[in-house]
Amino acid sequence: MEALNISSTKSFISAKVHQLICEIGSATVSQEEEEMLLKMCLDEDGYLQWGYLETVVFHGIDITADANKFEELVRRLAPVCQAVHSHVASLSMEEFKLRYYEQLQWTGMAEVFIESLEAVRSNVSVGNSVCLMLLTAALERSLGDIFLTRNSPCPSMLKDLLSTEELRDIFGCFVVFCLRVLIGPPTSLNLRNIVWHGFAAPQEISVRYSSFLLVLTASLGVIVGKKIPGGIVPHRQPLSFPQICELQHSLPDFTDTELDVISNLFSNSICIAKVMLPYWDAAVQYYREERYGICVVLLLTQLEQSLRQVFASANGCPHCVLTAESTILFTTFDEMMCPALPDDTDNLLVQRVGMSFMEMLLDLLEHQEGPRLRDHISHGEIDILNISKDIANYVLLVSSVLCVCVGPRKDVCSSKGSVILDKLMCLSTSYTSVFHPLSRLKSELTDYIARLTSWIDLSHPSHHALEHIPWCTYTEENFMTSSVYSSAHLMLAGSANEQNISELIRCLNAFSDVDSLQSFCKECKLQTLFRPRSELEVVALLRRIVRECRVVVTNVAKTATDRYQQWCEKNLRSRQRNNYARLLNK
Structure with missing residues (x-):
């Protein structure tokens, strides 16, 4: 290196x-x-x-x-x-x-x-x-x-x-x-x-x-x-970025004092060439003037330029990435964020900047469900003059974290306002992907569990007012006599031993054991960087399953709510009451 x-x-x-x-x-x-x-x-x-x-x-x-x-x-x-x-x-x-x-x-x-x-x-x-x-x-x-x-x-x-x-x-x-x-x-x-x-x-x-x-x-x-x-030329609508709202919990709203600290960080970063420093200073000034579009444009181009220098240093290839060549393709974000170089050796940029920062870059620039900001803005697909402050915060944050990951020319962490530096250093080692397919699966599964859990709060008649089986949780005793036991036994191919039955009971007790399941989804640490294609194909299939399950859960909740309203208003015919009772029995 x-x-x-x-x-x-x-x-x-x-x-x-x-x-x-x-x-x-x-x-x-x-x-x-x-x-x-x-x-x-x-x-x-x-x-x-x-x-x-x-x-x-x-x-x-x-x-x-x-x-x-x-x-x-x-x-x-x-x-x-x-x-x-x-x-x-x-x-x-x-x-x-x-x-x-x-x-x-x-x-x-x-x-x-x-x-x-x-x-x-x-x-x-x-x-x-x-x-x-x-x-x-x-x-x-x-x-x-x-x-x-x-x-x-x-x-x-x-x-x-x-x-x-x-x-x-x-x-x-x-x-x-x-x-x-x-x-x-x-x-x-x-x-x-x-x-x-x-x-x-x-x-x-x-x-x-x-x-x-x-x-x-x-x-x-x-x-x-x-x-x-x-x-008159028909124009395509500019893109918007609703995804940014999913990041707002981690986006600081930079104060003037913090902007001073970040300017100092840029000035002392070893990955920013002195000849390029005016771009970074101008970006901060445009941010202060609330001209966020130009701020973002400058930061994105210089983020790529600075990262290219780190990439060249880490992989020992300044001859092919430090300058723009007219006869060969020069190195862009796409090449720098690949797991391997063209000769199939490992991309050592990850070691230099860390996995967390690579996750930040991929969220910002590459993942299909993320903003993919660099591509969209450079091809004119965004209304540059009306870019939001949240987007500017996001890009400024990522640019600042790069300088923290690579290190300053001198110690700037003792300067006033180091609280923001502490936050940047924390993010440089703790950031987890939001827009990777695995992260999206986790988010969708968590949402599905929450929708399923909401069933317990659905209003419904008492089992005395409308004949149906009271809602309850399964125990081993009533499970062995329930209508689903034979199906479960068949599913387990005759091997319904005590451990299998206990596991089935835990899964069937959706309302009583959901907290642990939600906690598991929340605390589960996923490895999302450079996952194999075969794994992503499985993730895509699982996401389709979860989406279909969410549709079913939502439709059942809506039907149950509508039927309860009709029951209260005595608008259910005999067959509809029977169907409603069977719905509650499920």
């Missing part, structure tokens, strides 16, 4: 990608050339002149044959992006809205694009990265909505979406070609993945691309108005 030493690292982008984005993609032109480009590439309303871009800027480029020659494509596009940025920078916020807001409406998220521009114009050093994250997520979601107007299943990956015939048919081949240069495959500028996977340091990517994408998105709105009847 290698030492974790990233304090002096200045960039986490590989040399080839850095050259494409930060050198070729950041080349400047003279003011005269910029003004000439601006006159030619934007029309009088400020929208992109696609014809000029295709015939002049990309003259001689075959967008079919040369679509993967991204160095040359970026070299030609970068000056245009610079000119467009100068145009956007010259507009006030009101002027920008007046000119572009209406044509951003096709996305269904115009406010997100306005928020992204406000972020890039703020005095925060991470503003450009925030802008790129917000607008790429919103743009991806909007392009998916457009794609769905053709009644085809939408690809889950942006690079696949940009390769579809449906988008080329709606926007035109050249427009989609430009999108692929900016946010397409790993060999392109790949701006979306670079920022969303936490590779770009603050101000490492030129602000020109934020401005260009904003104008490009508005220019797409012009095309949508011509291609879609009325320019």
Whole structure:
């Protein structure tokens, strides 16, 4: 296990990608050339002149044959992006809205694009990265909505979406070609993945691309108005996260003092590179300002970045995970949370951060019944501007626990407000999964037992008022003479010895022995990390059984309640009274 030493690292982008984005993609032109480009590439309303871009800027480029020659494509596009940025920078916020807001409406998220521009114009050093994250997520979601107007299943990956015939048919081949240069495959500028996977340091990517994408998105709105009847695009509803309520008992509501302690923890964490620290500081500040969506966006991307460093250190593979490579898949949460590496050796990240923290990560990011927050938010499936404080608390908690698990550069546990540090350290060793299938089975079984127990409190006539067998518990004596004994004897294949009978009696006494069963479910410690597939298949079957049992219990309770009400009102016919009595006999 290698030492974790990233304090002096200045960039986490590989040399080839850095050259494409930060050198070729950041080349400047003279003011005269910029003004000439601006006159030619934007029309009088400020929208992109696609014809000029295709015939002049990309003259001689075959967008079919040369679509993967991204160095040359970026070299030609970068000056245009610079000119467009100068145009956007010259507009006030009101002027920008007046000119572009209406044509951003096709996305269904115009406010997100306005928020992204406000972020890039703020005095925060991470503003450009925030802008790129917000607008790429919103743009991806909007392009998916457009794609769905053709009644085809939408690809889950942006690079696949940009390769579809449906988008080329709606926007035109050249427009989609430009999108692929900016946010397409790993060999392109790949701006979306670079920022969303936490590779770009603050101000490492030129602000020109934020401005260009904003104008490009508005220019797409012009095309949508011509291609879609009325320019109205049906939009999918944003996701919500009711699962978060199941975690509220463990989510602190951070005070200003505790936020100071957490900021200090971030500043002294050995898993946070100094060059990335502005992201963490900004996340805490956005939390203080109650702008929880941006706080969550920043924390999730930097949680992945920092965890990648710990993963590299634990497994001794900095050569393949510390930077974003254009020709190979870089390491993401999915790979880091696998039990084994691609060569089938054990993933030593678990040893470094502990099983409890891995459970927290899987609950937050991976388990199908959890929020899977990173995937949903990065693909624009969430209303970022209205993310709740509970979600921000959850992500801030997990991010803080990582720093506690890996350890600070110096002792910060003696600082004021260490109560919150004690809580974080406790969670780092005691957290149990909430959203793993085994945990869900335990929760559903507990709920089923509670519903079953509620039967004893159902109102019913006395056995004198309506002839039925009084409710009682079984003893060995009355069990041996009961109607279920013969069935039990048959079930036990003739081996109904004393131990078997005692066990059956305990199971049949549902009302008298339920406390111990509930206690067992509550105290049962489950091993949920990296369980075998065969076990999960059994768990899935058991959950189906428990769900069906819950349906039966609920239906019986409802029927018994309805029949009792009818009995009290003397509305039961003779046959219904007999059926009611038989129900109570059971």
